Structure formats: structure tokens, C-alpha cells
Amino acid sequence: MIIVLKPRTTKEDITRVEQMIKRRGLDTHIVEGQEVTIIGCIGDTTKIDSKPFEVDSSVDKVMHVQEPYKLANRAFHPEDSIIDVSGVKVGGGNLALIAGPCSVESYDQVLEIAKAAKASGANLLRGGAFKPRTSPYSFQGLGLEGLNILCEVKKAVGLPIVTELMSPEHLDVFNEKVDLIQIGARNMQNFDLLKQLGQVDRPILLKRGLNATYEEWMMSAEYIMASGNENVILCERGIRTFETYTRNTLDLQSIPVLRKLTHLPVIVDPSHAGGKWWLVESMAKASIAAGADGLMVEVHNAPENALCDGAQSLKPRKYDELIKEVSQIAQVIGKSI
Amino acid sequence: MIIVLKPRTTKEDITRVEQMIKRRGLDTHIVEGQEVTIIGCIGDTTKIDSKPFEVDSSVDKVMHVQEPYKLANRAFHPEDSIIDVSGVKVGGGNLALIAGPCSVESYDQVLEIAKAAKASGANLLRGGAFKPRTSPYSFQGLGLEGLNILCEVKKAVGLPIVTELMSPEHLDVFNEKVDLIQIGARNMQNFDLLKQLGQVDRPILLKRGLNATYEEWMMSAEYIMASGNENVILCERGIRTFETYTRNTLDLQSIPVLRKLTHLPVIVDPSHAGGKWWLVESMAKASIAAGADGLMVEVHNAPENALCDGAQSLKPRKYDELIKEVSQIAQVIGKSI
Amino acid sequence: MIIVLKPRTTKEDITRVEQMIKRRGLDTHIVEGQEVTIIGCIGDTTKIDSKPFEVDSSVDKVMHVQEPYKLANRAFHPEDSIIDVSGVKVGGGNLALIAGPCSVESYDQVLEIAKAAKASGANLLRGGAFKPRTSPYSFQGLGLEGLNILCEVKKAVGLPIVTELMSPEHLDVFNEKVDLIQIGARNMQNFDLLKQLGQVDRPILLKRGLNATYEEWMMSAEYIMASGNENVILCERGIRTFETYTRNTLDLQSIPVLRKLTHLPVIVDPSHAGGKWWLVESMAKASIAAGADGLMVEVHNAPENALCDGAQSLKPRKYDELIKEVSQIAQVIGKSI
Amino acid sequence: MIIVLKPRTTKEDITRVEQMIKRRGLDTHIVEGQEVTIIGCIGDTTKIDSKPFEVDSSVDKVMHVQEPYKLANRAFHPEDSIIDVSGVKVGGGNLALIAGPCSVESYDQVLEIAKAAKASGANLLRGGAFKPRTSPYSFQGLGLEGLNILCEVKKAVGLPIVTELMSPEHLDVFNEKVDLIQIGARNMQNFDLLKQLGQVDRPILLKRGLNATYEEWMMSAEYIMASGNENVILCERGIRTFETYTRNTLDLQSIPVLRKLTHLPVIVDPSHAGGKWWLVESMAKASIAAGADGLMVEVHNAPENALCDGAQSLKPRKYDELIKEVSQIAQVIGKSI
Incomplete structure (x- = not known):
């Protein structure tokens, strides 16, 4: 200083x-x-x-000469952290391929999508049970019922599950049932919630806030780590800029920057960033080419009937093609799926 | 549509x-x-x-042709809403003058500041008990002890109190003790918390998120109102832009814009926006000239020893001078303190 | 360093x-x-x-410890600079009240507006002859014919004129005829043009670029000053942010910040910032309350027929009312018109 | 409408x-x-x-229902435009690999870099002769002398040249000598200059302005095209956001978006976007994976002695490794170098 x-x-x-x-x-x-x-x-x-x-x-x-965080700082922990998500390794050359619908709608829907995604190479299943929506009049998710559907599909298909926690009230049930607990962009600085994640045994997927600097994002990871939970995966999902044609601006420079600042793995969610399905494919390939440790992609069997964000979902066949190309790009840069 | x-x-x-x-x-x-x-x-x-x-x-x-909110929309409620904060009217020509320290540090500190602020014309007392801090290593506020200090000073000085709620866990105690419950910028889209504010009898002071559009801000007010609590006061506190000399960019156009979009009162917090005490005075005067329904200003008797954000606090003497000028400007535009 | x-x-x-x-x-x-x-x-x-x-x-x-500019820096020139625009003093407590149509359309139009504006208290006449337009298909201004109209109205009404220079090609004619040469936001970093302004005897009105930091804005003033012309007036006109309801976000904190960083006068253009006439009045009053050295306001006798930007123009009667209130606010903060 | x-x-x-x-x-x-x-x-x-x-x-x-541009609009010209830069095809599957120093410093310097870059696969040579610099005290480029050096190296090495035009004054000499005329980010809305480019026979490389929306960028291309020159290549180089760790935020979503909006080729400049050499490699690979029609990369033989922007330059050996990987990624997505 x-x-x-x-x-x-x-x-x-x-x-x-x-x-x-x-x-x-x-x-x-x-x-x-x-x-x-x-x-x-x-x-x-x-x-x-x-x-x-x-x-x-x-x-x-x-x-400031030094970064104001320690546990998340690569300077004090030079090797890549590898996070274990119920057996799936993330980081250090291991890619997380997270796929699934924006919202859990029914057992049949999630089952069909999960089977297809797994067949394409996905190793983690996502699905929203509690949904943060800008409008109080929009569909808010199935809640605990949605969570139970995810658990049943997990049993049937064998993919660990990722879903978003919005309130400390559900901390215990998430700790029991969810393999990777997602903290959404709008809660990245819900400091009260971050502190409580220290009590949880599960790894955390921490999305970047829409207006969070790299340093603030690191500080939020530090909150979780300082509270006792060092298993944090970071997820770039776009930031808010003056451009409104796309929902958000995907900042892929975050990948090499975070690689330098922190030992934690960094994955990318190209679906939420752009908000349009036809942007997902090129941004997913770009993310892997840039060195990301994984992808979180929305896949839906009938996007036109989705209860939320269908516009940014890929159909299973498109996802399958995408993972084939992603896999080849991963090879070029020395990673494998 | x-x-x-x-x-x-x-x-x-x-x-x-x-x-x-x-x-x-x-x-x-x-x-x-x-x-x-x-x-x-x-x-x-x-x-x-x-x-x-x-x-x-x-x-x-x-x-979209119509705005996606109804309860907060002036189109369906043409007259200004006047919010009653334990007897202090806000809106419709009545100014809220909220003053006090960033953080509650001790009874003596708050008492001294509260007395001085009241003598200068303040009609509401603010003070942070639970503090949202970017770093887990920064002072996090005195918590419930801080809240109790505020209550005692309220008894002694007679000013209703305003303080920030960060977690649903404290909803009951805030409902019992706090006259105006503040929701901070970082929780503006903590939808879970917003929904719970419908159960509270107290009016809510809803700060604008750092990257919230006017419409998103209105939607968050709509969340609270749709949950059953129609007493919402909006607070502009600056948005994040590319300019880093100031902490945030104070957007005073929000005052006439919100006047058009909504019937709810709009106040301004010039202390947090700029992050520098020498910006507060001119921005406070500008806010009133632009038609704001009030000001929230940080006042501290010894900013250099403040546990948080002293850099943006005015000393009581400066606050007194400010309110004198603010009062004259209010007269010019047809309001009185 | x-x-x-x-x-x-x-x-x-x-x-x-x-x-x-x-x-x-x-x-x-x-x-x-x-x-x-x-x-x-x-x-x-x-x-x-x-x-x-x-x-x-x-x-x-x-x-960096020191600011990277010298001539514009208040540290090396503690007193306010007062710029003389053909007899009208700007800065150091003297307000510039610039008014006129967005585009020069005809002699009669400009004459009528100029007379009304002068009667209301305006001391400088503005009008666009060369217009920077986003689309090649939009009206580009009357060019030299427009400039000549301005000069004739100047003779008739007695107000010095302000108009925008877009190309080095017109440098000589502007130097001969224009009292205050405006450099628009989109040319704030047209460094080639800035350097040539050193050869001109006329003062320069330098608008802030849509994405210019305070420091970059100062550096552009430094370009003009280092080229030999120290008579620069700065004009805040809004910056681009994520908010799209307003055309740009007017950054009134720039007034106290520039007051600290530089000795040059700072005025505000509330018409271009918001892009809506009903925002002009409150922002003009706020600007003066915040300490601005003047206002540049679009006034049009028939905004609905304006060839450009009528949406942000005040009618002469509205302008008259505005200047009355502005004048009272100026008095409160110790200035007079 | x-x-x-x-x-x-x-x-x-x-x-x-x-x-x-x-x-x-x-x-x-x-x-x-x-x-x-x-x-x-x-x-x-x-x-x-x-x-x-x-x-x-x-x-x-x-x-608005329709986009406000016609000549640049893919709706009216469904096939990719292929631009011929003195024999090098750009667009429609043909990659432009532009490399060279930020500033032209000497014949020997440019010659050495050009030979190395060509050996690695570059097909166009860049070098700044006229440099837009934020500070009037920074090195402004060698000017016409620099341009002549580029021409001599072109003769010696056989790569067409790309360099930036800053002023209409040099239009004729650029038209005579420069194979691809670059318009920099800060001049993207220098409408006067854009209009004059219609008189030029050479293709134009139009960089995106730091705060330009996709639509404004398209409108600037439309200015050039409507003036009579339809050979425009677009170059994404990052936009200004709140994040300051990187110089600008590289917006790779622009690649699929522009692919949809326009038939013009789109290349990426990863060197200027991040401002740090260690960001270039991953962003160059990501750009090609996302479908860009080329790359513009700064290469310098001794970045530590560069007169400008050495911090973002690759050494020739690094550039060689990069092009090898880029070439493999191009193959994966069906393109070849």
C-alpha cells in the first residue's frame, strides 16, 4: 500500500x-x-x-500494490485448484460440461434432456428450481418440487446436479441434495448468503455479477473461502454494458485474467450472456479456445414451450454437434473431454 | 405488445x-x-x-408498448404517493432529510451526530448496523447491538430511524424497531428478500442497484408492492460507469424520469454516489434543484476515525451550512423544509 | 510515478x-x-x-501520482480562468447562457429564436450549421449557408455565436466568423483537429466525449492548449451508460470534479444529454445549483417541425420561465446572471 | 416503423x-x-x-422494425462479401492475418518484423505511421516518413500494407500507397472523414468505436458505402466498460451478431482490446473459434524498446506459435489459412 x-x-x-x-x-x-x-x-x-x-x-x-484477497490468490497458491463435484473433477485440465434446461418443468422433460446431454458428453446436469426473475409476475420456478425432480433424474441418469440457491432458508436441503450449489449473478454480493456458504460441504459455483469487476468477484469468492469453504468454481456469464442488442456482453478476457489472479477454475455460461440461442455455439467454442475449464449451456427439448429463457436454449441435437466441435478445439489447446 | x-x-x-x-x-x-x-x-x-x-x-x-409494472406505475395512480415514516411525511412536496453516520459505532457517537443533525433540520436519523462490505476482512457493522444504539438515540432525540436490512433472518426485529427499512443497492434484486418485505408494516427505502435500469428498479418496487407493502421510497445513489475518479456516477436524470414513470417518492444519496465528501454539497443542492423528495447524507463528527466510509462524510457544521442552502433552493422550486 | x-x-x-x-x-x-x-x-x-x-x-x-497534464491543471494555475467570448465573460462567477436551435434552418427561424432567447437573458446564440449525424441519410445541416445565416442574425440581434466545427477544411472561415468554436463529443479525440485549433484566435467549446473519462477530457483540452490556444471552455453533455431510457446519462459530478482538477470553466448541455425536452428544465436547474459556469440549451419555436432533435428543444416561453428560476438558484449559490 | x-x-x-x-x-x-x-x-x-x-x-x-441501413445489411445482400486487398482475399472463409508493430520506428525494425511475420503465415503488414495518442506529449508517429518505410518494406517482403489515416489532408497519398486504409476507433464517427472515403479506390478497415453499438458501427460503414466505396472490413477491438483491469473489454459476441446483420467481413484486434501481451494469445484463438474472418496482431522484435504500446506486442516467436494453433482451430471450424 x-x-x-x-x-x-x-x-x-x-x-x-x-x-x-x-x-x-x-x-x-x-x-x-x-x-x-x-x-x-x-x-x-x-x-x-x-x-x-x-x-x-x-x-x-x-x-494498492497487493490484491486485497489471499485465499483465492494465485500468488499464495501457484497450482491450479481441482474441485471435486461428487466425483467429477473441474479445473487443472478437466472440463466441466454442464447442461440442462433453464427451468425444471417436469420429470419427463428433465429426464429426456439429461439423457440426451449425457449421451453428448455432458458430465453435470443443471436445471433451475428457484428462479430469480426481474418481474414478480413471471414464473418463479417449481421450488422444492423442482429440486426433487432433479434428484430423481440424477438417480435415473447418473449425473451430479447443479442448481441455484437464492435464500439462506434452503441452505440445509441444498447441502443435502445438490452436488454443486450455484450462486447467481444477482446474489454475487449478497454477503450474508456468501458467509453462510462456509457451513456447507458442497462446492459452490459463483457467477460473476452483471457489474462486478474481477477484483469484486474475487472478493466474493474470498468471502466464501474465508467462511470455511474453499471449493469455489467461478462462472463468467457476461457483464452489462451500453450494448443492448445482446442481453449482456460476454467478457472472455476474464478467462486469461482469472487464470493469472486465482487458482480457482473458471467456466463460462454462454447462454445467459447473449440471451439468444444462435450466439451460444460460437461463444462456447471461443470459451474453450480461450482456455475455460468448462461450459454451462442451456439445453431444452422444446425451447418454444419453455417456461423461461427458451430463446437462449439449444435443442439436444445442436448441443451434440457443439460438443463434438468443442472437443476438437479442446484437443488443439491440449485438453481432453 | x-x-x-x-x-x-x-x-x-x-x-x-x-x-x-x-x-x-x-x-x-x-x-x-x-x-x-x-x-x-x-x-x-x-x-x-x-x-x-x-x-x-x-x-x-x-x-413493448406498455411498461411491465402496474402498482408502481403513475399511469394507474396519477397523484404523488405520500409515505408516512412514523409521522414524517415523504413525497408530494414534503422533503425527507435523512442524516447520520455510515456505521453505528457507539451510543455517544450517534447521539452527538443525531442532535447536531436535528438542530440543522434533519427529520430522520440513519446509521448502519449491518454493513455490506466488499471485503470479508472489513468491519461488518455492530449488528443488533448497533440497532439497539439507534433505538436508544431515537428515544433520546426523537428522530425516526433508517437502517439497512441485509438478511431475512432479521425481518422481525426490523419490523419491530426500524421506522424505515433500507434495502441496499446490492440487494435490489435479492428477490427472495423483496418478497418477504410484503409481510412488514414499515415503509421501505429501496436503493437503486449499481447497474439497474429504471425499469428494473421499478420492477423491484413492484415486487415489494405486489407482496403487500405499498409504502416504498426510491433512492438514487449512483450507477456504475466507465468513470472511476468518482465511486459511482450520480444519475440525477432519474429524478424527472421517475417522476413521470411512478407515483412513489424519490430521494438522493449523494454521499455514496461520489465517495468523496467534497462532492456531497454540490450534488445535494443539485438534487433538490432537480426536484428530489429528499436527501440521505452521511454526517460524522470525526470522519478521520470512522470505521467505514469516513471519506464521504460531512462534519456537522458543513451539514448545517448545506441544509441552509438546500432550504433556499427548495423555496425557489416551490417546496419548503 | x-x-x-x-x-x-x-x-x-x-x-x-x-x-x-x-x-x-x-x-x-x-x-x-x-x-x-x-x-x-x-x-x-x-x-x-x-x-x-x-x-x-x-x-x-x-x-501515477501526478496528473498527466499541465496547462489545464489547477495545481499549476490556482485561479479560475475567465474566458472572453467576444465580450461575454465565462467562468469565475460569470454565467454563459447559450441558447438557440439545434440546426439552423432559415434566417427567420434563427432570428425569431435569437430575439426571444436574448429577451429571456441568453448572452450567446447557438445553432448547428454542420451537423454530425449517425445516419448518412439524415439531414446534415445547411453548412456554410447556415453559418452565414448565424452571422446575419448576430448582426441583427447582437449575440455572439457558437457553432460546431467538424472538419479542418473550415478552420479559416470559422476563425473569421464564429465567436466560440464548438468541438462536438464525437470529435473530442479527433487529435488532428485538436492540434489545428492552436492556430485559431477564437475560444473553443470542448464537449466531453460519450465515453471520455475526466482525465481524457483534460488531455484533449491540453492538446488544444499545448498547440497554442489556452481559451478552452468545457461542456458536460452526458456519457453513455447501460441506461437507454435517456439518450445519455448526464454526469453532474463532473462539475465539482473539474472545478478541482482544472481552472477552465465548465458548462452543461442538458438538451443533448437526455434527448427529451421534459428533462431539460430540471437538469438545467440542477447544473446551476451544482456550480456550473453556464448552460447550453436548445430552443426552437416549432420543435415539431425541427429538422433535427426537436424532441429535446424547449419553446421560447418555457426557456423564459427556466431562466427566471435558474437566475434565482444562481443567486442562492452566490452568482448572478 | x-x-x-x-x-x-x-x-x-x-x-x-x-x-x-x-x-x-x-x-x-x-x-x-x-x-x-x-x-x-x-x-x-x-x-x-x-x-x-x-x-x-x-x-x-x-x-423501429427495420434496421436503418441498407447497403451494409445482409437482408439485402445475403452472401458474404469478399474484399480484395491487393490480391489478398478477406471474408467468405478467407482469413486476413495482419501483423506488425504498433508504430513504424525504422526500416530495419519493420523489415525484420515483416519477414518473421510472413514466415509465420501473416498475409498483410500493419504499422502505425500516424498515431492517435491520448496525450499531446506522447510520440505521435513518424508520419509520412513512416508511411514511406512501410512502402519500402512492402517492396522488399511482398506483403500489402495496412495503416491508419487520421486526417483528410493525407487522403491522396494514402489512396496512392496504402493497400488497406484503417480508420481508428476514435474516428469511427468522424463523419466528415467517412464521407471522403467514398472517393478512395482502396478498401477500408473500420474499427469499432470504444462506445459504439453494433448499429452505430453499421451506420458508419453505411456512410462509407453510401459515399461510393463498398469495400469495408470491420474490426472489433474492444469496448469501454466499467472493468479497468483490461484496457477494454473485447466483445466477441460481435462476431456472430455482425455475421447476421451484415455481409461485410469481421476481423478482431486482440492486442488493443486487452492492452497486455499475455491476453493476446487466448483471445486470438477465441476469435477464430468464434468465426472471425481474420486477426490483427501487434508483433514487435523488442517490445521493451517500442515507442508505443510495446506492452501489448508479441515477439515473433510467440506469434509463430500462435499462428500454428490458430491454424488448427481454423481447420476445426472448416476454414483454412
Whole structure:
């Protein structure tokens, strides 16, 4: 942490700021420039709150040298983390291929989709039971009934399941039944919920918030890890920009950036990003070419009758073709499915 | 709702789409253009989900004519709503002047600030007990102890209190003790929490999410209202843009826009938007000049020692000067404090 | 400028980077932290290009302590600049009230609007002769004919004129005839044009680009100033964000921020920001309350027949009412019209 | 074009709006809904300006059914356009591999890079002679001297050249010497320059503006095409978002979207988007996997000594490895280099 002082700061001011720093267990080093004086803070600053310094009347600004997270930081954990999702490995060269309908609608629907997806190569089954919807008048998901359908299909087909948790109220039932607990974009900074995920034995799939910087996303992973659960998989799903033709702008630079910042696996959800099925195929291939650790794709047998987001779902036959091409691209960059 | 069909659509396609519309209780009207055919949907479409149409193979796009919310919509409720916060009226020409520290730190601290703020003209006391913080290592607020301090200061000074609810777990205690329950920007689309606010007797202060459009903000108000609580006050607090010099970009156009879209009162929080105390004064005056129904301002007696966000707090003397000027501007535009 | 080195950097690496710094005429100061080493650069770094350092294999990042502009910087010129526009003073408490039609359409049209605007208190006349339009099929302005109309109305009514320059080709005629040369948002980083403005005797009205940071905006002013023309007035006109209900998001925090960063005057164009006439009034009042040095407002006698942007124009009667209120707000904050 | 009228509009109002439409050569069709009346405009509306309607006192909003561009629109030109750049075909399955230094520095530098790039598979040589720089104090390029160096290297190595035009002043010399004329992001809406490109025989490489929507980008291509030059190649280079870790956010969804909207080829510049060399490789592979018609990559033999943007340049050896992998991915999706 570097503290830049205002021009014309007195000796007393410098001493006062130095003491604030030392009280937090850090050492200081002063550099007097031509126009400004700066104070370098020496020691572990990853957990120091810089706000109090910003308010001091002599301080112009505070600059960070270290990232403000530790458990998620690759600097302190150089090897890729490999997360075990009920036997399916994710990260370190192992791809997660998550597929399934946006919403769970019925046992038959999920069963049919799950069988087809598995046959194409999917290794995890997704399906929404509790749905975050912008409008109170839209279909909100089947809730616990939907969760039970997923569990039955899991038994029948043998794919571990992924579904979204929206409320601390269902923490126990998710911990019991769900193989990979998804935290949606809109809850990425629901800090209360994040803290409670430390009590859970299951790995967490943490989606990027629509307006979350890489650092904020890392901080949310750090919340979960600091609460006691280090099994976090990150999921890029697009950010909000000025462009409205697509629902969100898929930020594939996040893949190499996160590879550098963190040891956690990073997968991509191309279905939610664009909001249109005809964008999914090219973005799925691009994600794997960019080095993603997996894909989460919406697959629906009858998108035109879907209760939610059918517009962004692939039919099983399209998904099958996609996975064939994805598999070839994975080979080119040294991964295999 | 208007449905635009793709070029070269057949009669059968048109009939199929028409039937989808009619099944939802709407009438149709077909306009055959030179290049495209469009279908107008006649009836109340505010609660119709347009997603299923977007998936149909003959549909190019779906355009909305009506806003998708009803209870919050000024079209169905032309007069300003006036919200009663334990005797303090907000809206319809009555200004809410909310002031207090970012975080509750001690009884003495809050008491001193509350007395000064009241003397300057504040009519509601704010203070954070549960704090949403980006980092798990930052101060998270005093929690219930902080809430109790607020209640004691309320007794001593006589100002109704405003504080943020972060979790459904505390719903009952907030309903009992808090005069105006704040929902923070990061929880604006915590739909589970929004639904539960319908069970509460207290009015809700709903902050705009960092990346929320006006329509999404209205939809979140609609969630609360549709759950049974129609007492909602909206609070503009800045949106996230590419500009990073300021913490967020305060969007004061939201004031006249919301005045047109909704009957609910709109106040402004200039402290959180900019993140710097020296931006608060000019933005507070601008907000009132633009027609806001109130201000929420951070006031701290010793910002340099604040446990959180001191950098954006005004000292009581500055707040006093501000309210004097704000009061004169309010008079110019026909309001009084 | 502070250079942060990567962990495990050798002595030789440090020496190499130090020499790169010294070759640019700066001194160095090394701070060895627990995890990282940083090098402070001592001397005037406002004109140093930091790019070459960022590429060095031992450098993690480069952080800036000083702003990278000098002539526009308030730190080197503490008093407000007052710009003289053919006798009308702008800045330092003097308000510019610029009014007129979006496009010049005819002598009679401009004359009628100019007379009305002047009677209401406007001291500068605007009107577009060359129009930047998104579509090649939209009306592109009357060009030189439009400019001549403006000049004739100037003679008749006595208001100096403001109009937009789009091409270096017209530099001479603008220098001869236009009192305040406007550079539009889309040309804010047309660096070739900016450099040529140094040869002009007239003051420049530099609009903020739709996606320009404060710093980039300052750098564009610096381009003009470094080329020899120090008479620059800045104009906030809204930035592009995710919100599409309004054309752009008016960023009024730019007023206090620029007041701090620069000595140049800052005015606001509320008409282009929102793109709707019913937003202009409240935003104009807010701008003055926030401390702006003036307003640029579109006024049209028959907006429904305007060849361009009528939707955002006020009728003369509305403008008159607005200036009355603006004038009272100006008084509250210690300015007068 | 669909015009939505306000509630409670009278017969006379409807007639007036209808006449405005008919005066523009369109037919009308009226749909009376339960709450609102809408008027469908029948005929070719691609070149109709909708602004005058938006101002009418009875009009609530105007919605567009057709895209407002024609020459660039795939709807009117279903096959891919293949652009011939001095013998190198771009589009329709033919990849442009553009490589070279950010800035032309010397004949030897460009020659060495060009030979290496050609050996790796590059088919076009890039190099900046005129450089758009944010700061007036940064290196502005060698200008015409740089252009001459490019021409000499072209003779020696046999690669057609690509370089950026910043000013109409150099139009003739570019037309004579440059094989593919680049228009940079900051000039994408320099409409005056765009219009003049119609007089040029050379194809144009049109970069996306930092804040340009797909539609605005198409409109800028339409400007060039409507002026008489139909040979336009589009180049995605990242957009500005809230994320600042990367210089810009590369929007690879633009590839499938533009494929749908236009027949023009689309290439990607991964070097400028991220601003960091270690992002280039994964983004280049992702671009090809997503279906791009080519890549523009910065290659420099000594990035640490580059006069500009070395931080985002690959060394020739890295570029060689990249093209090998890119070539394999191209094969997977049915293209060849």
C-alpha cells in the first residue's frame, strides 16, 4: 500500500500518518519527491482497510500494490485448484460440461434432456428450481418440487446436479441434495448468503455479477473461502454494458485474467450472456479456445414451450454437434473431454 | 405488445402465433407491411411474459408498448404517493432529510451526530448496523447491538430511524424497531428478500442497484408492492460507469424520469454516489434543484476515525451550512423544509 | 510515478529499471517491501510516457501520482480562468447562457429564436450549421449557408455565436466568423483537429466525449492548449451508460470534479444529454445549483417541425420561465446572471 | 416503423400524425388497443428520420422494425462479401492475418518484423505511421516518413500494407500507397472523414468505436458505402466498460451478431482490446473459434524498446506459435489459412 500525501504537507502531518500505519502493524518508508511525498507501507497489507487513510487531511490518495484477497490468490497458491463435484473433477485440465434446461418443468422433460446431454458428453446436469426473475409476475420456478425432480433424474441418469440457491432458508436441503450449489449473478454480493456458504460441504459455483469487476468477484469468492469453504468454481456469464442488442456482453478476457489472479477454475455460461440461442455455439467454442475449464449451456427439448429463457436454449441435437466441435478445439489447446 | 414477424412468414405461421396470443387472453390485430408483418396484441399486457414469443421460429422480435409494472406505475395512480415514516411525511412536496453516520459505532457517537443533525433540520436519523462490505476482512457493522444504539438515540432525540436490512433472518426485529427499512443497492434484486418485505408494516427505502435500469428498479418496487407493502421510497445513489475518479456516477436524470414513470417518492444519496465528501454539497443542492423528495447524507463528527466510509462524510457544521442552502433552493422550486 | 516490481526480482533487474528511469532525467528512490520492491520516480513526470516501463519483464505495474497534464491543471494555475467570448465573460462567477436551435434552418427561424432567447437573458446564440449525424441519410445541416445565416442574425440581434466545427477544411472561415468554436463529443479525440485549433484566435467549446473519462477530457483540452490556444471552455453533455431510457446519462459530478482538477470553466448541455425536452428544465436547474459556469440549451419555436432533435428543444416561453428560476438558484449559490 | 400514440388521443391527432407519415411516401395502418393506439408505417422506412414524429404532442414513442441501413445489411445482400486487398482475399472463409508493430520506428525494425511475420503465415503488414495518442506529449508517429518505410518494406517482403489515416489532408497519398486504409476507433464517427472515403479506390478497415453499438458501427460503414466505396472490413477491438483491469473489454459476441446483420467481413484486434501481451494469445484463438474472418496482431522484435504500446506486442516467436494453433482451430471450424 502506498500513501500519496498532498503537496505542502508538514513534518507533523507525515508523522501522524506514519503512526496510523504503524498502529496497524506495518512498517513505513518515506520517499520525498519533487512535488509530493509518498509513504510506502511495508508488511502484509492484503487485509488492511485503506479507508481511514483516505480521510486524513494530508492524504491525497492511497494506491494498492497487493490484491486485497489471499485465499483465492494465485500468488499464495501457484497450482491450479481441482474441485471435486461428487466425483467429477473441474479445473487443472478437466472440463466441466454442464447442461440442462433453464427451468425444471417436469420429470419427463428433465429426464429426456439429461439423457440426451449425457449421451453428448455432458458430465453435470443443471436445471433451475428457484428462479430469480426481474418481474414478480413471471414464473418463479417449481421450488422444492423442482429440486426433487432433479434428484430423481440424477438417480435415473447418473449425473451430479447443479442448481441455484437464492435464500439462506434452503441452505440445509441444498447441502443435502445438490452436488454443486450455484450462486447467481444477482446474489454475487449478497454477503450474508456468501458467509453462510462456509457451513456447507458442497462446492459452490459463483457467477460473476452483471457489474462486478474481477477484483469484486474475487472478493466474493474470498468471502466464501474465508467462511470455511474453499471449493469455489467461478462462472463468467457476461457483464452489462451500453450494448443492448445482446442481453449482456460476454467478457472472455476474464478467462486469461482469472487464470493469472486465482487458482480457482473458471467456466463460462454462454447462454445467459447473449440471451439468444444462435450466439451460444460460437461463444462456447471461443470459451474453450480461450482456455475455460468448462461450459454451462442451456439445453431444452422444446425451447418454444419453455417456461423461461427458451430463446437462449439449444435443442439436444445442436448441443451434440457443439460438443463434438468443442472437443476438437479442446484437443488443439491440449485438453481432453 | 407488438410482435414483429420474420420476412417470408406463411399464413400458418401467422395463425400459430395468433393462437399463442389469444390463449393468453389477448386480442390480435395484424398489419401487413411491405417487408414485414406485425401483430398488435390488444388487452392488458403488463403481466404477460413475452419470452415464449421470442422463441417462435417465425418471430423476429417482440416490442413493448406498455411498461411491465402496474402498482408502481403513475399511469394507474396519477397523484404523488405520500409515505408516512412514523409521522414524517415523504413525497408530494414534503422533503425527507435523512442524516447520520455510515456505521453505528457507539451510543455517544450517534447521539452527538443525531442532535447536531436535528438542530440543522434533519427529520430522520440513519446509521448502519449491518454493513455490506466488499471485503470479508472489513468491519461488518455492530449488528443488533448497533440497532439497539439507534433505538436508544431515537428515544433520546426523537428522530425516526433508517437502517439497512441485509438478511431475512432479521425481518422481525426490523419490523419491530426500524421506522424505515433500507434495502441496499446490492440487494435490489435479492428477490427472495423483496418478497418477504410484503409481510412488514414499515415503509421501505429501496436503493437503486449499481447497474439497474429504471425499469428494473421499478420492477423491484413492484415486487415489494405486489407482496403487500405499498409504502416504498426510491433512492438514487449512483450507477456504475466507465468513470472511476468518482465511486459511482450520480444519475440525477432519474429524478424527472421517475417522476413521470411512478407515483412513489424519490430521494438522493449523494454521499455514496461520489465517495468523496467534497462532492456531497454540490450534488445535494443539485438534487433538490432537480426536484428530489429528499436527501440521505452521511454526517460524522470525526470522519478521520470512522470505521467505514469516513471519506464521504460531512462534519456537522458543513451539514448545517448545506441544509441552509438546500432550504433556499427548495423555496425557489416551490417546496419548503 | 511509482514502479512496482514483480516478486523475486534480482539486483540486476532493479538496476536496469533504475537506469531506464534515470535516462529520462528522473531520480529514483527504492523501497523494499516484504513481498515486493517499488521504485519511486522523483522529478516532473507529467510528460513522461510510462508505457516502456510496463513492458519490462521485471515490472508488475506502473502507478501515477501526478496528473498527466499541465496547462489545464489547477495545481499549476490556482485561479479560475475567465474566458472572453467576444465580450461575454465565462467562468469565475460569470454565467454563459447559450441558447438557440439545434440546426439552423432559415434566417427567420434563427432570428425569431435569437430575439426571444436574448429577451429571456441568453448572452450567446447557438445553432448547428454542420451537423454530425449517425445516419448518412439524415439531414446534415445547411453548412456554410447556415453559418452565414448565424452571422446575419448576430448582426441583427447582437449575440455572439457558437457553432460546431467538424472538419479542418473550415478552420479559416470559422476563425473569421464564429465567436466560440464548438468541438462536438464525437470529435473530442479527433487529435488532428485538436492540434489545428492552436492556430485559431477564437475560444473553443470542448464537449466531453460519450465515453471520455475526466482525465481524457483534460488531455484533449491540453492538446488544444499545448498547440497554442489556452481559451478552452468545457461542456458536460452526458456519457453513455447501460441506461437507454435517456439518450445519455448526464454526469453532474463532473462539475465539482473539474472545478478541482482544472481552472477552465465548465458548462452543461442538458438538451443533448437526455434527448427529451421534459428533462431539460430540471437538469438545467440542477447544473446551476451544482456550480456550473453556464448552460447550453436548445430552443426552437416549432420543435415539431425541427429538422433535427426537436424532441429535446424547449419553446421560447418555457426557456423564459427556466431562466427566471435558474437566475434565482444562481443567486442562492452566490452568482448572478 | 411503429408509432405509439399517447392514451386519450383524439381523432384529429391521429389524422395529423397519419398525414405526417403519408407526406413521407409511406402508408399507414391503425391498430386501436385497449389502452393505446398504434400506427404501423408501411413502406421502406430504412431511410426515414423518425425524430419529427417523436416531438408530436400525441406521440408516446416510435419503434423501429427495420434496421436503418441498407447497403451494409445482409437482408439485402445475403452472401458474404469478399474484399480484395491487393490480391489478398478477406471474408467468405478467407482469413486476413495482419501483423506488425504498433508504430513504424525504422526500416530495419519493420523489415525484420515483416519477414518473421510472413514466415509465420501473416498475409498483410500493419504499422502505425500516424498515431492517435491520448496525450499531446506522447510520440505521435513518424508520419509520412513512416508511411514511406512501410512502402519500402512492402517492396522488399511482398506483403500489402495496412495503416491508419487520421486526417483528410493525407487522403491522396494514402489512396496512392496504402493497400488497406484503417480508420481508428476514435474516428469511427468522424463523419466528415467517412464521407471522403467514398472517393478512395482502396478498401477500408473500420474499427469499432470504444462506445459504439453494433448499429452505430453499421451506420458508419453505411456512410462509407453510401459515399461510393463498398469495400469495408470491420474490426472489433474492444469496448469501454466499467472493468479497468483490461484496457477494454473485447466483445466477441460481435462476431456472430455482425455475421447476421451484415455481409461485410469481421476481423478482431486482440492486442488493443486487452492492452497486455499475455491476453493476446487466448483471445486470438477465441476469435477464430468464434468465426472471425481474420486477426490483427501487434508483433514487435523488442517490445521493451517500442515507442508505443510495446506492452501489448508479441515477439515473433510467440506469434509463430500462435499462428500454428490458430491454424488448427481454423481447420476445426472448416476454414483454412
